[in-house]
Amino acid sequence: MNGGGSGTIRDSYKTLAAWLENAPPDLLQARSRQAELFFRRMGVTFAVYGDEESNERLIPFDVVPRIIGADEWGGLEKGLKQRVTAINAFLKDIYGPQDCIRAGIVPADLILTNPHYRPEMQGRRPPGDVWCHIAGVDLVRTGEDGFYVLEDNVRTPSGVSYMLENREMMMRLFPDLFAEHAVRPVEIYTDMLLRSLQASAPSGAGEDPTIVVLTPGPFNSAYYEHSFLADKLGVELVEGGDLFVNDDTVYMRTTEGPKRVDVIYRRIDDDFIDPLTFMPNSAVGVPGLMSAYFAGRVTLANAVGTGVADDKAVYTYMPEIIRFFTGEDAILKNVPTWRCREADALKEVLGKLDELVVKEVGGSGGYGMLVGPTSTKAEIEAFRAKLIADPDDFIAQPTLSLSTAPTLNGGSLSPRHVDLRPFVLSSPAGVRVAPGGLTRVALKEGSLVVNSSQGGGTKDTWVLDN
Amino acid sequence: MRIRIDHSTRYAYARPARFIVQMLRLTPKSCESQQVREWRIETDVDARLRRSEDAFGNIVHSLYTERPTDALTIRVTGEVSTVDTGGVIRGQNDRLQPGVYLRDTRLTQADPALVEFARGIGEGGPLERMHRLMGAIHGGVAFEVGATSATHTAAEAFAIRRGVCQDHAQIFITCARTLGVPARYVSGHLNRSDGQHDQDAAHAWAEAWIEGLGWVGFDAANGICPTDNYVRIATGLDALGATPIRGTSYGGGIGTLTVALHVRPVQQSQQQHQSKGWS
Numbered sequence: 040m041n042g043g044g045s046g047t048i049r050d051s052y053k054t055l056a057a058w059l060e061n062a063p064p065d066l067l068q069a070r071s072r073q074a075e076l077f078f079r080r081m082g083v084t085f086a087v088y089g090d091e092e093s094n095e096r097l098i099p100f101d102v103v104p105r106i107i108g109a110d111e112w113g114g115l116e117k118g119l120k121q122r123v124t125a126i127n128a129f130l131k132d133i134y135g136p137q138d139c140i141r142a143g144i145v146p147a148d149l150i151l152t153n154p155h156y157r158p159e160m161q162g163r164r165p166p167g168d169v170w171c172h173i174a175g176v177d178l179v180r181t182g183e184d185g186f187y188v189l190e191d192n193v194r195t196p197s198g199v200s201y202m203l204e205n206r207e208m209m210m211r212l213f214p215d216l217f218a219e220h221a222v223r224p225v226e227i228y229t230d231m232l233l234r235s236l237q238a239s240a241p242s243g244a245g246e247d248p249t250i251v252v253l254t255p256g257p258f259n260s261a262y263y264e265h266s267f268l269a270d271k272l273g274v275e276l277v278e279g280g281d282l283f284v285n286d287d288t289v290y291m292r293t294t295e296g297p298k299r300v301d302v303i304y305r306r307i308d309d310d311f312i313d314p315l316t317f318m319p320n321s322a323v324g325v326p327g328l329m330s331a332y333f334a335g336r337v338t339l340a341n342a343v344g345t346g347v348a349d350d351k352a353v354y355t356y357m358p359e360i361i362r363f364f365t366g367e368d369a370i371l372k373n374v375p376t377w378r379c380r381e382a383d384a385l386k387e388v389l390g391k392l393d394e395l396v397v398k399e400v401g402g403s404g405g406y407g408m409l410v411g412p413t414s415t416k417a418e419i420e421a422f423r424a425k426l427i428a429d430p431d432d433f434i435a436q437p438t439l440s441l442s443t444a445p446t447l448n449g450g451s452l453s454p455r456h457v458d459l460r461p462f463v464l465s466s467p468a469g470v471r472v473a474p475g476g477l478t479r480v481a482l483k484e485g486s487l488v489v490n491s492s493q494g495g496g497t498k499d500t501w502v503l504d505n
Numbered sequence: 506m507r508i509r510i511d512h513s514t515r516y517a518y519a520r521p522a523r524f525i526v527q528m529l530r531l532t533p534k535s536c537e538s539q540q541v542r543e544w545r546i547e548t549d550v551d552a553r554l555r556r557s558e559d560a561f562g563n564i565v566h567s568l569y570t571e572r573p574t575d576a577l578t579i580r581v582t583g584e585v586s587t588v589d590t591g592g593v594i595r596g597q598n599d600r601l602q603p604g605v606y607l608r609d610t611r612l613t614q615a616d617p618a619l620v621e622f623a624r625g626i627g628e629g630g631p632l633e634r635m636h637r638l639m640g641a642i643h644g645g646v647a648f649e650v651g652a653t654s655a656t657h658t659a660a661e662a663f664a665i666r667r668g669v670c671q672d673h674a675q676i677f678i679t680c681a682r683t684l685g686v687p688a689r690y691v692s693g694h695l696n697r698s699d700g701q702h703d704q705d706a707a708h709a710w711a712e713a714w715i716e717g718l719g720w721v722g723f724d725a726a727n728g729i730c731p732t733d734n735y736v737r738i739a740t741g742l743d744a745l746g747a748t749p750i751r752g753t754s755y756g757g758g759i760g761t762l763t764v765a766l767h768v769r770p771v772q773q774s775q776q777q778h779q780s781k782g783w784s
Contacts, residue, residue, distance in 0.1 A: 137602075151604040158608070158742070161560040162600045283755070284526060285569050287555050315528045315751045326753040327526040330567040333557060 051108040051503060052445070054219055059452075067447050070212045071102045077208060098201065099496035104209060105444045105457060105478040106220075109505045112474065115178070115186060115461070118370030120470045121361060123174050123463040126193060126348045128364035130170035133347060134160045144363045145356045149380075153353070155194075155346030157309060159316060163333060165342045166241045167467030172340035173232070173304075174463040175199070175477075178371070180442040187374045187439070188357070189458060191349040193341060195306045198477040199462050200264035203228060203271070205499040206475070221504040225475035229271040231464055232304075236272075238466035239338050240301045248301035250274045251291060253282070255307050255323040265306050272304075279307070284327030287334040302338045303328075309343050351400045351434050352378060379426060379433040388435040389426065392419050396487075397426065397435045410487060412438050441487060444498065446480055456481045458489050459500065474502040506587050506733040507542070507771035508696045512707065514750055515578040515763045522577075522757030525552075525570040530692070530739035531581045531749050532564040537588075537596040539736055544583035550574045560600050561689075561746065563739040568752070575757075579750065584771065585736045592722035592730030594712060594737075603714040605742075606687035612743040613679045616660040623680035631686050635713045635723055638684075642676050643728030650705070655744065670709045671744045673725040677711040678743065687714035689740050691722065692747040694768045696734040702769040707749060712740070736768075 048056055059067075078097055107115075132139050133150060140147045150156050175196030177189040206225050210217055233250070240248035254265035256278050269276035275291060282291055282300065290297035305312065311321040316329040331337045347353060353360075355376045361369040377384040377395075388395060392411050399407035409422040426433050443454030461476035478498040479489035489495040512531070535541045546554065551571040559565050570577065609615065615623070622645075626637050645666060652667035659679040662672035674690055681688035688711055695708040710724035710731060722731035731737075741747035754760070 147602070147604050148607070151602060152608045154608075158601055158605050159560050161605075163560070283524070285524070286553050287567055315526065315753065319745065319751065327528070327567060327569075330528065330555070330557070330565075333559075334555070 049106075049108070051106040051111075055104070055106060055216070058216060058219060065450065067102055067452075068450060071100075071447055074100050074102055074208050074212060077211070078204075081204075099482055100205065100208065101446050101455075101480055101482075101496050101498045102209070102212060103445050103447055103452065104216075104499045104501045105459070105480075106501045106503065107459075109503050112502045114370065116472045116474075118186070119176055119461055119463050119472050121365055121367065121370050122176060122188065122191070122357070123171060123465055123470055125357075125361040125364045126174065126191065127168070127170050127465055129360050130342070130345060130348055131164070131168050132364070134163060134170075134344060139360065139363055142363065144359050145353065149352055149356075150347060153347050153350055155309075155344070155350050157344035157347075159329070160342075160344040165332075166335065166338050167239055169239055169465050169467060170342040171345050171348065172235060172239055172342075172465055174465070175460045176371075176463060178459045178461070179374075179439060179457075180459075181439045182442070186371055186459075188354075188371045189374060190351065190354060191357070192460070193345045193349045194308065195341065196460070196462070197261040197264055197306075198460055198479075199228065200267040201497050202462070202473070202475055202477045202500065204267075205477075205497055209499040220501060223474035223502045223504050225473055225500075228462065228473040228475075229268070231471055231473060232268075233272050233274075235464040235466040235468070235471070236302050236304060236338075236340060238468040239340060241335055241338055243336065244301035249291070249299060250302040250304065251277045251282070251300055253277055253279070253303050253305040253307055253325075255279075255311065259306070261306065268304070274304075279323045279325045282325045282328075284325060284331050287327075287331045287336055289325070289328065289331045289337045300337060302340060304340045309346065312339075312343065351398055352380065352431075355434060374436045374439065377435040379430040379435060384435075385426070385430045388433075389423065392423060392426075394438060395435045396438055397422060397433055400432050400434060410438065413486070438487065444478070444480065446482070446498075448484075453484065455484070456487055456489065457498070475500045506696070507584060508587060508694070508734070508736055509582075509584050509767075509769055509771050510694050510736065511580070511582045511765075511767040512694075513578055513580040513765040515576065515765075516752075516754075516757075516760055517576045517763070518574075518754060518760040519758030520756060521573045521575040522570070522754035523573050524755040525568070525574070525577060525752060525757070526754075527568040527579075527750055527752030529554075529566040529568055529579065529750055530559075530563050530747060531579070532566065533583075533585060533693070533736055533738050534562065534564060534597075536594055536737075538590040538594060538731075538733070539588075540586040542584045542586055544585075545581065547580045547582075549576075549578040549580075552577075561740055561742075562597060562599060562601075563741075563747070573756075587733040587736065589733040592732075593718060594720040594722065597720075603687040606689045606714060607682050607685070608742060609679070609682060610743045610745070612658045612745060613675050613682070614658065614660065615679050615683045616663075619660055619663055619676070619679050620683055622663070623683040626680070626684065631684075631713070632715050632718065632721070634684060635681060635686060635715070635721070638677060638680055639723045639725045639730075640728060642673055642680070642725040646673055646676060646725075648673075648726055669706070670724075670726040674709045674711045675743060677713075677723055677725045681711070681713050688712065689720075690743050690747050691737055691740050692744075692749060693738045694736045694766075695727075696736075696768050696770055698734065702767055704766045704768060706764060707738070707766060708735075709744065709747070710735070 175192040252269040313328040441456040446455035659675035662668035678688040
């Protein structure tokens with residue numbers, strides 16, 4: 040077994056390796072079956088788009104933890120804070136003076152005609168100038184030289200419930216393993232989130248602001264997570280119909296009458312959040328919500344319009360954006376990326392489509408992408424036509440040799456490719472990172488796609504204390 | 506010219522609505538071509554109005570009713586002095602860069618037919634091309650009430666070559682953006698030269714950003730640039746963004762909407778009489 044790509048065991052895995060040496064041979068399989076049973080009973084599911092067979096499916100859980108050493112995490116944490124601080128400054132600037140456009144850091148048209156840029160937000164300042172309250176940053180390791188950022192998720196990133204559930208499961212299944220490792224707790228995430236949302240409340244909200252989680256409803260693929268988080272935060276889970284806006288103030292219907300709402304952790308996309316400002320036929324939003332928001336009487340987490348920062352084309356400018364806003368070089372590197380909107384880059388990409396990963400700029404969840412090395416000739420040619428028709432819509436990246444982590448495969452352990460999504464919280468009180476994250480694992484041998492919608496699984500992520 | 510406007514919108518609900526929320530973009534702002542002399546919004550039921558300004562520079566009133574109601578009338582009345590600036594808009598403080606108005610929206614997405622039509626305008630300076638574009642739409646898309654509805658896209662209206670001012674404006678905007686010229690939608694009122702003061706609906710036209718000149722109006726439905734007969738009310742990326750009233754009712758069911766609009770010039774003698782009174 041190994042924790043890297045080089046065939047050697049990372050230091051952080053040594054205790055685990057020794058423990059496994061002494062464990063009975065079928066222990067992991069037995070624990071794995073137990074885990075599946077627990078998850079089914081708890082109803083932890085995830086709806087998979089395009090899967091006719093079952094609307095809701097269990098995401099496979101791998102019982103072998105992914106372990107990150109203290110020093111390594113220290114570097115990651117610093118890099119994540121730097122990156123999210125820069126993203127918040129970038130959003131404040133884009134919706135404010137637009138200095139970074141004037142300075143030539145990002146092209147004006149890329150921002151102004153970006154589908155995720157919201158002109159409605161121009162000149163607005165959310166409470167405390169915090170735009171991205173919750174970020175999920177996808178990282179991969181490609182070797183000993185550290186982590187690369189694959190993408191930033193700053194709209195409504197999901198997956199944090201798996202980070203928390205997986206830990207709970209592991210503590211239940213392997214209490215003795217925790218006794219041998221100093222694993223930093225991820226359970227503090229919900230407390231961090233609550234404090235962060237409280238600190239982001241509008242100025243008139245008082246000492247104990249009312250917070251709600253706004254969900255599109257049970258048909259959403261992440262509904263389980265929405266209800267899970269509301270429960271952990273100790274706040275109401277509401278749908279659009281449970282809220283209304285009167286006199287530029289948001290209220291929640293309760294059995295004791297209307298109650299003012301100060302902070303909305305919303306898991307509804309911008310387009311659907313207020314039918315009187317955005318898509319008029321949205322049935323899941325709150326009519327007039329944007330008026331209350333513009334009047335500064337409610338906080339939306341995340342702010343409206345943050346998607347312009349996690350657009351895959353804007354991603355390619357992140358190293359420059361970080362330098363411009365923090366004055367420092369980016370600690371976490373970007374994956375080298377070809378911007379297909381640039382003629383030279385497009386030419387190069389078309390010349391080696393079979394080697395590259397090509398992604399749609401506005402896509403997410405592993406949809407609409409081409410993984411050259413594992414695609415058929417026909418698939419590549421079909422994608423080539425799409426790319427030529429709309430080069431602006433695509434970026435391309437080299438196929439990375441992602442690091443692997445030991446993963447249970449039948450009765451034994453095999454290396455499988457993994458990524459990592461840590462969660463970063465921002466509020467006027469500062470930027471914090473939960474010590475852990477969601478490790479996604481590509482369960483098929485050789486596969487590089489870890490998205491749960493594409494058959495990936497998850498692992499518990501251990502960050503070791505010093 | 507001085508233009509007097511009296512514009513009523515009446516919503517009659519199928520059942521009493523417990524509560525009504527609306528966003529009103531019914532109030533003009535002054536700029537070089539128009540001076541708002543007086544303006545008021547009235548409702549026939551008790552309602553709170555909160556005034557603000559949106560990113561597009563429009564004055565927005567959020568309307569919230571105070572008690573259940575089965576009908577609601579919003580009446581705006583006012584008077585605006587206008588001068589003919591050849592369609593050029595100046596004296597506005599734009600929060601958005603012109604480049605924002607190159608975005609496409611669901612209603613103004615170009616299809617191959619519109620792209621081909623726009624490219625057929627031929628070469629030339631942007632101002633010249635916009636004039637030709639206006640002429641081509643005016644000549645090629647018949648004005649016909651009832652052929653389209655408010656939710657028709659530019660491409661849909663263009664496909665049948667028929668529509669009302671909203672469609673002409675959206676087709677113009679879509680083509681202008683295709684040609685790389687920022688363009689926006691304007692809702693407003695037209696003092697008709699044929700003396701038809703009672704009108705069925707408000708007017709709409711487009712504005713294009715001409716480098717060095719600024720925003721210039723183009724009324725493709727009438728084939729002319731706005732004159733002192735035009736009063737601008739609101740602008741947006743498309744008709745939806747400049748909609749005079751967007752609202753929702755709680756419990757009102759499906760109702761009916763009636764618009765009464767009266768636009769007329771204030772008589773010269775009356776003007777002199779009034780101005781005497783002020784001096």
